[in-house]
Amino acid sequence: MKERILVTGGTGYIGSHTVVELQNAGYEVVIIDNLSNSNADVVDNIEKVSGIRPAFEKLDCLDYAGLDAMFEKYKGIKAIIHFAASKAVGESVQKPLKYYRNNLGSLINLLELMPKHGVEGIVFSSSCTVYGQPDPENLPVTENAPIKKAESPYGNTKQINEEIIRDTVASGAPINAILLRYFNPIGAHPSALLGELPNGVPQNLVPYLTQTAIGIREVLSVFGDDYDTPDGSCIRDFINVVDLAKAHVVAINRILEKKQKEKVEVFNLGTGRGLSVLELIHTFEKATGVKLNYKIVGRRAGDIVKVWADPTLANTELGWKAEIGTEDTLRSAWNWQLKLRERGIQ
Numbered sequence: 195m196k197e198r199i200l201v202t203g204g205t206g207y208i209g210s211h212t213v214v215e216l217q218n219a220g221y222e223v224v225i226i227d228n229l230s231n232s233n234a235d236v237v238d239n240i241e242k243v244s245g246i247r248p249a250f251e252k253l254d255c256l257d258y259a260g261l262d263a264m265f266e267k268y269k270g271i272k273a274i275i276h277f278a279a280s281k282a283v284g285e286s287v288q289k290p291l292k293y294y295r296n297n298l299g300s301l302i303n304l305l306e307l308m309p310k311h312g313v314e315g316i317v318f319s320s321s322c323t324v325y326g327q328p329d330p331e332n333l334p335v336t337e338n339a340p341i342k343k344a345e346s347p348y349g350n351t352k353q354i355n356e357e358i359i360r361d362t363v364a365s366g367a368p369i370n371a372i373l374l375r376y377f378n379p380i381g382a383h384p385s386a387l388l389g390e391l392p393n394g395v396p397q398n399l400v401p402y403l404t405q406t407a408i409g410i411r412e413v414l415s416v417f418g419d420d421y422d423t424p425d426g427s428c429i430r431d432f433i434n435v436v437d438l439a440k441a442h443v444v445a446i447n448r449i450l451e452k453k454q455k456e457k458v459e460v461f462n463l464g465t466g467r468g469l470s471v472l473e474l475i476h477t478f479e480k481a482t483g484v485k486l487n488y489k490i491v492g493r494r495a496g497d498i499v500k501v502w503a504d505p506t507l508a509n510t511e512l513g514w515k516a517e518i519g520t521e522d523t524l525r526s527a528w529n530w531q532l533k534l535r536e537r538g539i540q
């Protein structure tokens with residue numbers, strides 16, 4: 195019997211890749227998404243890639259009654275992977291109330307409805323943003339690194355959501371949770387049928403980079419090369435989105451097979467390697483043979499200078515490890531951009 199999993203935000207970047215891996219692992223998936231930052235044709239592409247069409251409901255997680263009805267319609271959902279959230283750091287500074295209402299309200303609705311519908315587990319999409327700028331002695335970052343004051347309302351909603359989950363479980367709710375703290379997800383599915391397709395001007399580095407390489411953007415601005423790093427540009431832990439998606443299947447298995455050691459567990463999902471912005475640019479050029487037009491400009495407010503993961507806990511406890519290298523990952527991002535042009539989408 196295929197166990198039924200709800201994926202909120204399942205037509206989004208990480209969500210869609212995770213739906214494919216869940217279906218490959220034999221799970222039956224229900225996607226809900228309000229399509230505020232994605233579109234429904236992603237469901238078609240998930241079907242093309244995995245051979246299975248997931249159930250899809252256009253639904254906002256802020257719609258409590260709608261969620262309740264969805265759980266009634268799709269009985270027997272065993273666990274939830276909760277991706278649906280607003281996630282643009284810069285926008286969150288401009289519109290904090292949108293972020294607090296959406297990101298906190300959505301999670302609260304799900305947690306309230308889980309016991310009523312017998313949903314026993316939740317995997318929460320968190321972020322390395324919760325660590326802020328780790329002190330030098332805390333790099334690479336383990337799960338025990340101090341949580342610092344968030345640099346943005348977006349990051350604050352991730353911190354608060356982790357606390358909401360902990361407090362709910364501690365209150366005795368029949369819920370088990372795994373919090374996955376992502377570093378920087380990049381790349382696309384090897385089929386080039388799924389990838390990152392932000393609405394409007396990309397905020398994140400790699401989609402802006404590939405749009406520059408293909409000519410949609412004139413030049414990539416590198417936000418600062420005067421930081422205290424070897425080449426002056428910021429350092430991040432860039433993790434392949436398919437590797438990241440697979441970690442979610444491992445987390446769901448862990449909850450449903452009751453292998454958790456605590457009712458709330460936290461794992462960093464990164465490669466364990468730091469790469470600078472300039473190194474990533476040069477890796478892209480080497481991997482694709484495409485020369486990139488970029489320029490150095492001033493720093494971006496709120497940027498963390500350097501952060502990369504110590505993924506030992508996920509490697510040992512989950513038996514999961516990031517496997518796809520940066521060159522293959524950047525080639526997949528480029529192939530996705532080429533496919534978008536071929537499909538006349540960009």
Ligand code: WQD
Binds near residue numbers: 377378379398418430
């Ligand atoms: C990476 C580096 C920029 C764009 C955020 C969130 C994180 C996650 C990913 C959602 C920085 C530099 C970027 C550009 C640049 N969010 N950059 N030129 O800020 O590390 O992480 O997005 O899942 O939670 O915090 O990612 O890709 O925006 O920036 O030089 O046009 O690239 O300054 O050093 P970030 P990013």
